[in-house]
Amino acid sequence: MSDSSTLQRSGVDFRPYLEVARKIGGGIVMLILTFIGLTAITFIIGRIMPNDPVVAIVGDRASKEVYEAMYLQLGLDKPIWQQYLIFIGDILRGDFGSSVMTGQPVLEDIKRFFPATLELATIATIAGIVIGVPAGVLAAVRQGTLIDHIVRIVGLLGHSIPIFWLGMVALLVFYAKLDWVAGPGRIDFFYDGIVEPVTGVIMIDAAMAGEWDVFKNALSHAILPASMLAIYSLAYIARMTRSFMLDQLNQEYVLTARVKGLREGTVIWYHAFRNVLVQLITIIGLTYASLLEGSVLTETVFAWPGIGQYITNSLFNADMNAVIGGTLVVGISFVFINMLSDLLYRIVDPRAK
Amino acid sequence: MIVKFTTPLKSLSLAAMLATTAAFPAIAETPADTFVIARNTADAITLDPAECFEFTGGRIVANLYERLFLFEPDNLTKLVGGIAESYEFSDDGKKITVKLRPGLTFHSGNPITAADVAYSLGRAVKLDKTPAFIIKQIGWTPENVDEAVVAVDDTTVEINILADMSPALVLNLLSAGVASIVDMKEVQKHEVDGDMGYAWLKDHSAGSGPYKLKTWKANEVVMLDAFDDYRQGKPAMNRVVIRHVAEPSAQRLLLEKGDVDAAMELTADQLKGLSGNSDVSAESYPKGYLMYLATNMDHPVLSKPEVREALKYMVDYDGMVGSFLDGQYKIHQNFWPSGMWAAATDTPYNQNLEKAKALIADAGLDADTKITIDTLNKSPFTEVAQSVQASLKELGIDSEIILSDGATLWPKYRARKHELIVARWGPDYSDPHSNADAFAHNPNNDFEAKLTGKLTWRNAWPADGLTELTDQAAAESDPEVREEIYAKLQKMVQEDSPFTIMFQAIGTFGQRANVEGFVNGVTSDQAYYKTVTK
Numbered sequence: 071m072s073d074s075s076t077l078q079r080s081g082v083d084f085r086p087y088l089e090v091a092r093k094i095g096g097g098i099v100m101l102i103l104t105f106i107g108l109t110a111i112t113f114i115i116g117r118i119m120p121n122d123p124v125v126a127i128v129g130d131r132a133s134k135e136v137y138e139a140m141y142l143q144l145g146l147d148k149p150i151w152q153q154y155l156i157f158i159g160d161i162l163r164g165d166f167g168s169s170v171m172t173g174q175p176v177l178e179d180i181k182r183f184f185p186a187t188l189e190l191a192t193i194a195t196i197a198g199i200v201i202g203v204p205a206g207v208l209a210a211v212r213q214g215t216l217i218d219h220i221v222r223i224v225g226l227l228g229h230s231i232p233i234f235w236l237g238m239v240a241l242l243v244f245y246a247k248l249d250w251v252a253g254p255g256r257i258d259f260f261y262d263g264i265v266e267p268v269t270g271v272i273m274i275d276a277a278m279a280g281e282w283d284v285f286k287n288a289l290s291h292a293i294l295p296a297s298m299l300a301i302y303s304l305a306y307i308a309r310m311t312r313s314f315m316l317d318q319l320n321q322e323y324v325l326t327a328r329v330k331g332l333r334e335g336t337v338i339w340y341h342a343f344r345n346v347l348v349q350l351i352t353i354i355g356l357t358y359a360s361l362l363e364g365s366v367l368t369e370t371v372f373a374w375p376g377i378g379q380y381i382t383n384s385l386f387n388a389d390m391n392a393v394i395g396g397t398l399v400v401g402i403s404f405v406f407i408n409m410l411s412d413l414l415y416r417i418v419d420p421r422a423k
Numbered sequence: 424m425i426v427k428f429t430t431p432l433k434s435l436s437l438a439a440m441l442a443t444t445a446a447f448p449a450i451a452e453t454p455a456d457t458f459v460i461a462r463n464t465a466d467a468i469t470l471d472p473a474e475c476f477e478f479t480g481g482r483i484v485a486n487l488y489e490r491l492f493l494f495e496p497d498n499l500t501k502l503v504g505g506i507a508e509s510y511e512f513s514d515d516g517k518k519i520t521v522k523l524r525p526g527l528t529f530h531s532g533n534p535i536t537a538a539d540v541a542y543s544l545g546r547a548v549k550l551d552k553t554p555a556f557i558i559k560q561i562g563w564t565p566e567n568v569d570e571a572v573v574a575v576d577d578t579t580v581e582i583n584i585l586a587d588m589s590p591a592l593v594l595n596l597l598s599a600g601v602a603s604i605v606d607m608k609e610v611q612k613h614e615v616d617g618d619m620g621y622a623w624l625k626d627h628s629a630g631s632g633p634y635k636l637k638t639w640k641a642n643e644v645v646m647l648d649a650f651d652d653y654r655q656g657k658p659a660m661n662r663v664v665i666r667h668v669a670e671p672s673a674q675r676l677l678l679e680k681g682d683v684d685a686a687m688e689l690t691a692d693q694l695k696g697l698s699g700n701s702d703v704s705a706e707s708y709p710k711g712y713l714m715y716l717a718t719n720m721d722h723p724v725l726s727k728p729e730v731r732e733a734l735k736y737m738v739d740y741d742g743m744v745g746s747f748l749d750g751q752y753k754i755h756q757n758f759w760p761s762g763m764w765a766a767a768t769d770t771p772y773n774q775n776l777e778k779a780k781a782l783i784a785d786a787g788l789d790a791d792t793k794i795t796i797d798t799l800n801k802s803p804f805t806e807v808a809q810s811v812q813a814s815l816k817e818l819g820i821d822s823e824i825i826l827s828d829g830a831t832l833w834p835k836y837r838a839r840k841h842e843l844i845v846a847r848w849g850p851d852y853s854d855p856h857s858n859a860d861a862f863a864h865n866p867n868n869d870f871e872a873k874l875t876g877k878l879t880w881r882n883a884w885p886a887d888g889l890t891e892l893t894d895q896a897a898a899e900s901d902p903e904v905r906e907e908i909y910a911k912l913q914k915m916v917q918e919d920s921p922f923t924i925m926f927q928a929i930g931t932f933g934q935r936a937n938v939e940g941f942v943n944g945v946t947s948d949q950a951y952y953k954t955v956t957k
Contacts (some may be wrong), residue, residue, distance in 0.1 A: 172641030173625035
């Protein structure tokens with residue numbers, strides 16, 4: 071007598087719930103495996119980098135005694151597997167060590183820099199979806215027309231124009247000449263520190279505190295850099311939407327639907343687009359995740375204190391704790407967004423249920 | 424000998440009172456009482472004076488802390504008392520007795536006492552971070568420093584010199600950032616596991632300088648607040664904000680727009696571009712880096728005195744400064760950078776190819792002699808090497824340029840494997856001994872001696888006579904006599920050495936036209952926000 075039959079006899083069919091639980095369990099196992107792989111790779115990279123972690127901390131003029139004390143303190147005398155276990159243990163306790171560069175615990179730094187990136191990436195992705203998806207659909211439906219050409223050209227430009235150049239020009243025009251938006255930086259310094267950081271995303275924090283001056287200033291600073299990233303993401307999303315849609319529009323079921331006399335809008339959005347959604351979610355998820363890595367160039371041009379600049383500067387300073395911490399966070403957000411995409415598939419794709 | 428420093432008047436407080444506290448202005452202009460600087464602060468890793476040895480951090484530390492002795496912005500070559508009121512050398516020159524100015528306080532309100540001085544210097548030596556070597560030269564070690572620097576009473580400190588070094592040189596060493604005086608009580612309050620406040624001071628301040636640290640968000644912003652009870656009066660600028668802006672073009676936009684008062688990393692081209700805007704001005708100050716051409720004395724032909732002299736007449740100084748070095752370097756032909764005490768500024772050498780040709784006529788250099796020029800694979804080293812190569816060609820000598828990155832070039836240089844090299848040297852602290860030690864001192868020229876920190880040794884030059892003179896200058900206690908010896912040493916190196924010192928770096932920045940009194944000197948210890956007015 072199996073468990074399921076017992077459950078069935080009680081009058082309620084638990085099997086779908088068990089199925090869901092099994093999937094969630096599987097997801098968690100996958101997450102753990104991914105995490106182990108991620109930590110192993112970052113750990114190995116941290117160890118094979120040709121710079122001396124001790125020198126990075128104590129400086130190259132340090133005496134032998136100071137050097138050796140730090141060597142022991144970092145546990146570099148222990149066997150490599152033991153170092154890895156210590157490393158994992160520290161991470162599980164949320165201890166990524168301290169950054170040589172900022173003197174702060176890496177976790178504190180990430181809490182400060184990651185929301186700045188999250189802010190831009192989220193705005194950019196939303197803009198990418200809101201503008202890019204309809205543009206892509208439109209281009210596919212009107213294939214070969216002027217609209218299609220415009221979307222394709224914008225798609226190409228968004229992908230090929232160097233972002234630092236575009237950013238500089240945008241600053242010159244909209245900040246220096248027209249004075250429509252605020253300049254480089256995340257917030258004007260006289261608004262700095264007014265709002266207590268809760269989420270770390272200044273706009274949300276300001277809105278929660280009802281400090282609308284701060285909100286406006288932060289928004290004014292975010293518009294240009296977010297637009298730069300949005301151009302990148304919408305160009306990609308529009309191009310992909312167009313090609314997915316073209317695929318679907320050539321399918322027989324679309325022809326059938328049209329022959330049946332369905333309205334064109336229904337054919338496009340209800341039939342064809344729904345089949346594109348799954349692929350589109352993957353693309354959007356990947357775009358969002360790659361924006362969450364932070365864009366070093368955009369962050370540099372706009373003096374934006376994001377995670378991309380943080381990881382890059384850490385690399386230049388051989389600040390391995392910060393590099394590993396930053397990389398892990400980026401990796402985890404990738405995994406997380408992948409899971410989120412998986413979840414969305416199940417909602418939009420009946421076969422995945 | 425007793426030297427007494429006068430106390431400057433508290434003249435700045437009125438300006439500070441007049442300065443309005445305009446908050447949240449809508450226009451793109453910085454508040455009248457706030458000085459905003461755009462700068463690439465990525466190099467800042469600590470604000471602990473015992474550890475800080477970076478450009479950005481050094482400049483901030485110089486405004487948070489005071490030293491016993493320091494240079495004031497009105498005369499950057501004259502060492503004066505900081506928190507020291509007077510000093511006295513013992514007859515044997517082995518002890519300095521320092522009297523502190525009375526009535527001074529730290530930011531915390533704690534009085535500045537001799538115990539703070541002893542603690543601060545001891546702390547720097549015991550922590551033994553990168554810049555500690557500057558004061559460890561005095562013969563101090565973590566073990567002996569507590570006996571070497573002693574608080575006699577509340578306002579008297581006894582400083583014992585344990586190395587063969589003049590007390591005058593020690594005064595200069597004590598003007599370095601690493602010798603900043605920290606607030607012992609405040610630091611001890613934040614001590615963790617006997618770390619002497621190391622973890623805490625990294626991003627906090629406990630000093631007596633014109634400014635105290637309000638916030639430091641790495642790679643984002645540093646904010647300093649004026650110290651009300653600063654010994655020279657509260658500075659005019661209530662707040663100094665240093666914004667991290669890595670991209671020079673963004674710095675320029677912010678400056679022209681008026682969102683910042685000064686932009687520190689504008690390129691030469693960008694500074695030229697500012698000339699059309701009357702709201703901003705291009706400023707420059709001398710930096711400590713010297714660009715030189717050096718000859719390996721192990722080379723049979725290049726080491727001949729007439730060849731080395733020919734090199735000095737061969738270099739196209741004006742041509743380089745007039746073209747690719749414009750705005751970045753100026754001609755300087757002595758081993759101690761101008762803008763520093765005892766620096767000689769004469770530039771006797773101009774390009775004179777006829778004279779150079781005549782000099783090498785009998786040296787055995789001919790078309791078959793092929794020489795190599797090593798340098799860094801980055802601008803402007805590459806261009807300077809190319810200019811040297813072109814000049815050599817005019818003398819009928821073929822040469823080959825070898826470009827390497829630092830990781831390759833410096834070990835090669837330290838192993839004496841170069842022939843000619845174009846390189847750069849900067850002083851570690853504000854005393855000519857710092858460079859004399861590199862350019863004019865070589866107690867043992869044997870390869871096995873491995874004195875790789877000295878440029879003389881790297882170029883296999885025994886520096887006969889100069890070595891003794893350098894030691895003598897370091898041990899001399901009369902500043903005037905020292906100055907004379909350094910003048911002589913500089914002349915000797917200029918006239919006959921493996922070094923053709925060519926250029927000194929210039930720091931450039933842009934500032935708003937209404938900014939006055941923003942003084943920058945050769946070292947990071949010489950950046951002054953306290954004199955800024957708008």
